[in-house]
Amino acid sequence: MRPTARLLRTDAGSDLVFTRTFKAPIDDVWASVTEPERTARWFGPWEGDAGPGRTIKVRMSFEDGAPWSDMRIEACEPPERLEVTAADEAGHWRLELRLSEDNGVTELQLIHHLTTEEGMGETGPGWEYYLDLLVAYREGTPKPDFDDYYPAQKAYFEQLR
Template sequence: MSLIPTGRLFRTGAGSDLVLRRTFRASAEDVWASVSESERTARWFGPWEGVAAPGRTIKVQMAYEEGAPWCEMRVDACEPPHRLALSMADGHGNWRMELLLRETDGVTELEFVHHLDTEEGVGEVGAGWEYYLDMLVTAREGGARPDFGDYYPAMKPYFEKQRENDERRTPGEY
């Protein structure tokens, strides 16, 4: 299967943002539930445990990674149904992410932003987020779950090439 990557790398005053978007024929509240309720995140990313509130830490299982590891993730902001900001640290570095939802006429656009500390490894990271966001689409619409082998290493050159671009964006710009 040949998939077309959609993510874009933007420079900001604070570093770089990797931005990916998906569109859903659904209300923002419904899409919000898919990215914030444990039983629904389990369908495309993994379940989570704990009290999900700003400043609190939850445990998230990365159900589709080798060994299905659990990790701690901090809820940095939670503004239903429009903004969820999360962060975590692991052996691969710091992960600061935002999910921004905007609904117009019953169609919701999800903008996923990974605030990068470094652009090193963006080929792997970009392919991974394309995969997970397509998993979200599949979880919502039904159908066969995508195969990560269709994303990586095929998408790596696309994301590595993004490092050559010098597109700018203001942090928080939607």
């Protein structure tokens, strides 16, 4: 698998940006990344009373032990933007999804707003993997194997620094 992410430096820090494109309306792609029965197919289910300023529980089904973690919804602007934060033993995560549609084709950007560029060699391949799980779910193709992403993509992400 080839990594696709770009590292963008902003006034606020560094952003790791991943992009996927779908031949589908924006509302359908939005549902794939926000409805718990659909997120369960590629990321994991979530539960709780969702809304800006609220915290939900998210299960990372494809991680060892399939742990549940708290995720705070910072912004939700359907069907174009979702921003969440999470803190766990792996660190503090600030993630943003941006969607846009042009002529029935929806582009999804996952932006990992980094607190540090350390560890990108470990986290970058994981986001590539999860987004390719989303692609496989939407296209009805076989799920990718994480072993094709890590450690194979580690050097790519480390050289972005």
